[in-house]
Amino acid sequence: MSNATTTLQAIIFDVDGTLADTEEFHRQAFNEAFAEHGINWHWSPEEYTELLTTSGGRERIRAYAEAHLLPRPDNVTLRELALKLHTHKSAIYRDKLVNGHIGLRPGVLRLLQEARQAGLHIALATSSSTFNVETLLLHALDRPLRDYFETVVTSDTVVDKKPSPAVYQFTLAELGLAPDECIVIEDTASGNRAARAAGLKTVITTHRFTRHHDFSGASLVLDQLGAPDDAFEVQAGNSHGASYVDLRLLDALLTGTMDPLADSWPDEPIVMAK
Known part of the structure; x- marks a missing residue:
């Protein structure tokens, strides 16, 4: 993806609960x-x-x-x-x-394929172990997913766990990129805080265990990444009419054309539609 059209250079994924509902x-x-x-x-x-x-x-x-x-x-x-x-x-x-044989969360494979086709860097940053991550990547689909990821940073690489920003700081160093060139996909409050402390913008995809977490500072909070025929549900933030997460939406969030969430979280818990 050319710098002439976008500043987005990399997508950094968390693993557990983000790539797959593990x-x-x-x-x-x-x-x-x-x-x-x-x-x-x-x-x-x-x-x-x-x-x-x-x-x-x-x-x-x-x-x-x-x-x-x-x-x-x-x-x-x-x-x-x-x-x-x-x-x-x-x-x-x-x-x-x-x-x-657990599958990936909705929209993950599509976004990985779009990012690779566009020439973006794709990385994993997790508090899980390398062995667990490699096992998931090998068995999440009928074919291994490892070749999608240029950089994989785990708890075996960085000792300090999220919400410490260390895992994201190390990932940025490995990619050789600045925070304003990357966006993070996360699912937990601690992951969101870790990424934000490293200067990164975040998109959150919640699940049953994290839908009531405090995601202050995130750019967008959704129930999933979605697809053209399977729209996401916006839990907080403004998707500006988008119905699924693609590179155009991520770039818009990164460049600031969409407002981030306020520093305070709604008093009432967010309830996902059934």
């Missing part, structure tokens, strides 16, 4: 790992919605244990327990990806 697989894997280790923890969908405000599986386990003062096996530190549980949980999650 969060329910993660929730189930956590609960199975707890049960197999004889720990009487069970994260309901409602609890997991709150837990997703903490990025990183090990961090989520530690935060939950600390908040609830839950017992743990003797002579095992909380850090050791979290690592052990998360390692087992990740193996269960990857098995679910392989056996469940």
Whole structure:
């Protein structure tokens, strides 16, 4: 895509909940790992919605244990327990990806294809592990998706988890681009805050676990990326008549022809149409 017609040079995607609706697989894997280790923890969908405000599986386990003062096996530190549980949980999650053959969220493949055809850079920036990401990219469709992404930055590359901007700052450095040349697709409040702290504009695609998050500062909040025959639902922001996310809309958001959300979020929760 030529600089003569647009400033958009790259799209940076989050992974879990953004590329694919993986969060329910993660929730189930956590609960199975707890049960197999004889720990009487069970994260309901409602609890997991709150837990997703903490990025990183090990961090989520530690935060939950600390908040609830839950017992743990003797002579095992909380850090050791979290690592052990998360390692087992990740193996269960990857098995679910392989056996469940999860698909991409609506509009993702279309946008990837449009971006690659236009010559844009495409990157992933996630708090997930490289192994989990590679497994998802291998099994999300009938053919591997890895070749779409020029840059993949994971928790194995950048230790600080979202909402730290580190993963996005590192991704920008890898791409050799400035924040005003890129736009981010995210799904959580922590991801939105991380990207915004790195100076990046964001488009949010929510799901059952994040639709009530605070997305202050995002340029647009939607239920999905949409398609020509499957319009997105605008939850906040102004799509200026667009019904699906394409490169023209992303460039318009990036160049400021569409107003970003105000710094305050609506008092009433956003309810998606059924």
